[in-house]
Amino acid sequence: MSRPTLFEFAGGERAFLRLATAHHARCLADPELNHPFSHEDQHPQHVERLAAYWAEVMGGPPRYSAECGDHSAMLTMHAGNGDMSDLGRRFVDCFIKAADDADLPNDPEFRTALENYMRWAVAEVLSYPDPTVPKDLTMPRWDWKGLVSGTAG
Numbered sequence: 001m002s003r004p005t006l007f008e009f010a011g012g013e014r015a016f017l018r019l020a021t022a023h024h025a026r027c028l029a030d031p032e033l034n035h036p037f038s039h040e041d042q043h044p045q046h047v048e049r050l051a052a053y054w055a056e057v058m059g060g061p062p063r064y065s066a067e068c069g070d071h072s073a074m075l076t077m078h079a080g081n082g083d084m085s086d087l088g089r090r091f092v093d094c095f096i097k098a099a100d101d102a103d104l105p106n107d108p109e110f111r112t113a114l115e116n117y118m119r120w121a122v123a124e125v126l127s128y129p130d131p132t133v134p135k136d137l138t139m140p141r142w143d144w145k146g147l148v149s150g151t152a153g
């Protein structure tokens with residue numbers, strides 16, 4: 001029998017929704033991260049979109065690509081903000097703690113894969129301090145061993 005994807009192992013869409021909800025709550029509670037997340041024009045479905053994005057990266061259905069946008073659009077949304085390394089560290093920290101809040105499986109290999117993904121993903125977001133992001137970057141796919149396919153960042 002083949003090993004489940006990280007998406008399946010986490011518990012599927014409901015688990016990712018719990019993770020994104022917990023992560024967003026932690027971002028709002030952070031004294032620095034709450035600023036970027038406190039704009040009035042915040043997308044009303046931000047948490048659902050974030051959950052769909054992470055789920056797709058971890059082997060879930062391609063809902064983000066089908067309904068929300070592509071990887072280049074996601075990076076463009078974060079680009080052009082100069083040095084965000086402090087926010088990036090805080091973002092990773094919130095993500096690690098949110099995995100506990102959301103009751104994701106406590107398996108050490110699973111948690112390491114999640115953490116490695118988020119460190120990699122934040123580094124990619126931070127690599128665009130200027131507004132220009134290449135078009136048509138493919139969605140990354142992350143598995144137990146790391147990056148399987150998609151942008152090399």
Ligand code: HEM
Nearest residue numbers: 036037042043046049050053068084087088091121122125
């Ligand atoms: C420095 C760290 C980060 C900050 C401060 C940040 C901040 C934000 C903000 C302010 C939004 C827009 C919310 C809205 O108006 O709806 C957003 C959207 C989003 N972010 Fe981040 N983000 C960070 C890192 C990341 C990373 C590393 C990922 C991916 C792993 C990510 C994935 C997304 C996605 C998928 C959306 C929703 C896009 C959509 O609505 O289609 N973010 N982020």
